[in-house]
Amino acid sequence: MPTILAVLALSLPAHPQAGAVSAKAREIQNSAIVIDTHADTPQRFLDENYDIGSTDPNDRGHISLDKAKAGNLGAEFFSIWVEPETNQGHFARHTLDLIDSVYEQAARHPERMMMAFSVEDIERAHREHKLAALLGIEGGHSIENDIRLLRDYYRLGVRYMTLSWSNTNEFADSSGDINDPRVEHHNGLTEGGKKIVLEMNRLGMLVDISHVADKTFWDTIAVTEAPVIASHSSARALTNHPRNMTDDMLRAVAKNGGVVQVNFYSAFVDENYRKAADAQSKERDAAVKAHIEGLRAAGKTPTYLDSDRIEREWAAKIPRPPMSSLIDHIDHIAKVAGIDHVGLGSDFDGVSGATPQGIDSAADLPKITQALLDRGYSADDIRKILGGNILRVFGEAELVSRKLQATAEQK
Ligand SMILES: [Zn+2]
Numbered sequence: 001m002p003t004i005l006a007v008l009a010l011s012l013p014a015h016p017q018a019g020a021v022s023a024k025a026r027e028i029q030n031s032a033i034v035i036d037t038h039a040d041t042p043q044r045f046l047d048e049n050y051d052i053g054s055t056d057p058n059d060r061g062h063i064s065l066d067k068a069k070a071g072n073l074g075a076e077f078f079s080i081w082v083e084p085e086t087n088q089g090h091f092a093r094h095t096l097d098l099i100d101s102v103y104e105q106a107a108r109h110p111e112r113m114m115m116a117f118s119v120e121d122i123e124r125a126h127r128e129h130k131l132a133a134l135l136g137i138e139g140g141h142s143i144e145n146d147i148r149l150l151r152d153y154y155r156l157g158v159r160y161m162t163l164s165w166s167n168t169n170e171f172a173d174s175s176g177d178i179n180d181p182r183v184e185h186h187n188g189l190t191e192g193g194k195k196i197v198l199e200m201n202r203l204g205m206l207v208d209i210s211h212v213a214d215k216t217f218w219d220t221i222a223v224t225e226a227p228v229i230a231s232h233s234s235a236r237a238l239t240n241h242p243r244n245m246t247d248d249m250l251r252a253v254a255k256n257g258g259v260v261q262v263n264f265y266s267a268f269v270d271e272n273y274r275k276a277a278d279a280q281s282k283e284r285d286a287a288v289k290a291h292i293e294g295l296r297a298a299g300k301t302p303t304y305l306d307s308d309r310i311e312r313e314w315a316a317k318i319p320r321p322p323m324s325s326l327i328d329h330i331d332h333i334a335k336v337a338g339i340d341h342v343g344l345g346s347d348f349d350g351v352s353g354a355t356p357q358g359i360d361s362a363a364d365l366p367k368i369t370q371a372l373l374d375r376g377y378s379a380d381d382i383r384k385i386l387g388g389n390i391l392r393v394f395g396e397a398e399l400v401s402r403k404l405q406a407t408a409e410q411k
Helices: 002-011 023-031 041-047 065-070 091-108 119-127 147-155 191-203 214-223 247-256 271-279 281-297 304-315 323-336 362-374 379-410
Strands: 034-039 073-081 113-115 131-138 158-162 206-208 259-262 342-344
Touching (some): 034 131, 034 379, 041 073, 073 158, 091 131, 113 119, 247 259, 247 323, 259 379, 271 281, 323 379
Parallel strands (some): 034 073, 131 158
């Protein structure tokens, strides 16, 4: 019945499959400098000896050079995250090992990837069709309460630091343990923490408020001289998770000139998923703990990948949310904070595979562009979300740094 098939084909809508990318969306994607501000792939580089040049079709990772190319990802901030339990007593060493792992990947693939430390580097990488690799520390515990280590990390190329991870450290309260009475808290940011924020401003290291407790956020906003970023946080009005930002916080970041980079993690972007994940948390955490303790008893040193394996099994029990949940967060932040204050902070390779339907790797980023087009966003606005905004904020932080250093010289 060829005729009937032809008629059927003609009557299909312009975007027959969910997640299909039109020529227009593809064109916008390819004309943008696409920047993602959070991927945990360094855990794989270090623990798994994963090579970013991998072409393995069965690899379930979110980032490879091929996947980045397919999504026209231009720059990635690789997360330097030191798991505080398993690395007790040697946070700095593990920080340095992770930093090294990113440099080693760039050295292996000089034709397709380069280390980047500035706006100019990101733009150069874009012109040379290379993936710009940047470094962001996730968790102030990495500096071991030593401002000199902070400066050393800057010299090694680190360009953002989240003031805390899920653990409260010596100078900043975290959203991850703020209700845990066993943890000693500071009511936000300590005086030392304020000095660290100002030193980051002076150095030109972006102050990242993802993961911090609400009071830490407000203390940081009050003291910072440069625009801040949330490298991977979503909106609490839509998904009620303490890792997400309230509308008041979104407006404060807008006033500060900063940017909120939306996290893709299903439990941060979909309220039903969050509730389901929350309901299984006790059993899941016990299973992870038992697995880790079993490895220790067998004389092995557990890594992130060991807990990730169990986390994935539990994540697979909950249906993935639709991609529209993720787009709702981008849309909400664009409406509340403004189009100049929203971007992408995927948390790729850090969420045990729990991303919305259709988002399986960096290759799927053009689907976000398509979804924004479908909601009426203009090409210029989409390019801001894809990377223009974070590039502007990074440039402003560089400018503030130069000004602060010039003033210091005059004194
Ligand atoms: Zn994180």
